[in-house]
């Protein structure tokens with residue numbers, strides 16, 4: 001598989017925060033969800049990829065090479081904060097961008113505005129947040145990028161809006177050449193559309209793997225402290241004490257179920273993993 005994005009041993013230090021040897025890859029035709037709690041480093045990774053901040057060390061390749069002008073033309077980016085030109089309407093923005101992007105496709109842009117029910121004559125400052133996000137997406141996609149990078153694109157949107165946007169993401173990767181890197185706190189969205197999940201915690205990658213691999217290899221065991229001490233520690237990623245039981249992240253869940261048929265286990269989801277991992281203890 002061709003790699004669209006390769007990040008190797010990325011390090012970046014702020015006063016009180018560090019990205020530590022961050023490495024992961026994104027393949028052609030795939031959607032990768034980047035998850036982690038507030039302040040884990042997701043936006044810092046995205047800014048590093050886009051060369052918006054100076055990194056300390058590491059190597060970042062897009063489309064197999066450095067982020068040059070041509071590579072930038074092939075990336076569409078959506079950040080969650082604010083809109084760059086609120087005093088314009090969507091039509092005026094299209095006219096500006098067609099002079100900036102070599103591959104700007106006016107027909108596609110107007111088609112997206114239409115499909116998303118966005119008026120082209122209303123000032124952007126009068127758009128709702130959902131409308132602004134949809135417009136950001138239409139802009140990001142209308143210069144025919146091969147890689148979309150989206151930082152919290154669905155936060156603050158209602159489920160109907162979110163669903164429409166998720167459908168557009170799936171549509172975007174249909175041709176199997178395009179890829180998406182999407183950071184989100186709405187892990188249920190990622191469970192719906194992502195092929196890969198990368199979990200970052202306190203500047204470190206905890207795992208980066210296929211979503212199906214995540215779902216099938218991990219599970220939760222709900223047990224007592226006594227049970228916990230009887231479980232072979234090779235299965236235990238972390239555990240979290242609750243008021244009257246313990247949640248344990250179990251690795252290699254199928255084998256675990258065969259070895260401990262009497263213990264109660266449940267399917268793992270990304271939210272549970274993040275909560276137990278970040279608040280829990282190692283054995």
Ligand SMILES: Nc1ncnc2c1ncn2[C@@H]1O[C@H](COP(=O)(O)OP(=O)(O)OP(=O)(O)O)[C@@H](O)[C@H]1O
Nearest residue numbers: 014015016017036037038039040041042043044045
């Ligand atoms: N310019 C900066 N100077 C100093 N510290 C910074 C700067 N930008 C970000 N940080 C710190 O780096 C850490 C990671 O921030 P980042 O925005 O990457 O997290 P995030 O995972 O995107 O969080 P969120 O989900 O809340 O958006 C935070 O502790 C933040 O305060």
